[in-house]
Amino acid sequence: MARQFPLAGLLRLRQLREDEAAGSLAAANERLRTSRDRVGVVSDALVSTDISPAGSASLYAVAAARAAARSALADLHALESQLTLEQGHAQDRYRAARAATVGLEKLEGRHQDAEATALLGAEQRVLDELASTGWARSAAKDRT
Structure with a gap:
């Protein structure tokens, strides 16, 4: 009967840590993808803004909105840099x-x-023993 791998417990622990690290990596990739999507949305919104202000109040409002959007975009870029690091x-x-x-x-x-080789070797020894015992019996039978 084959022996169990002596380091099976340690291997299982390392596999669990690997699975945990893979989960963390997947979550980090997802956060980074989401952040990049948000940057794209805000960038597209800034580029596609086609407002023709009618008066000075509208002009100030458009300028304030664009400044806020640029500020939000800068924050998103900073967040994206942090998420890329993570x-x-x-x-x-x-x-x-x-x-x-x-x-x-x-x-x-x-x-x-090694266990499979040892098992095959043991089986071969049994077969060799059976063959030699059978041959010896056959030879003894022929002599009588």
Whole structure:
């Protein structure tokens, strides 16, 4: 019977950490995508504004609205920069977790290969023993 991989608990823990890091990376990617979508919407709104003010009050209102939109756009760019940094950190954490898991997965594969080789060797020894016992019986029968 094959032995269980001695580091199975550690491997499972590392896989859980990798899954957690992958989830964090996915969430960071989603926040970054959402932020970029918002930047696109505000940029499009600024570009497509075609208002012809009729008086000075309307002109001041349009100027204030555009200034507010530019300020919001600057805030969104700053947020996007922060989210890009967070996404980079999440990517680094995922890569580190994956690297730690891969090493143990390779060890587990070698362990499974060694166990399979040992099992096949044991089966072969049993078959050899049966064959030699059968041959000895057959030879003894032929002598009598």
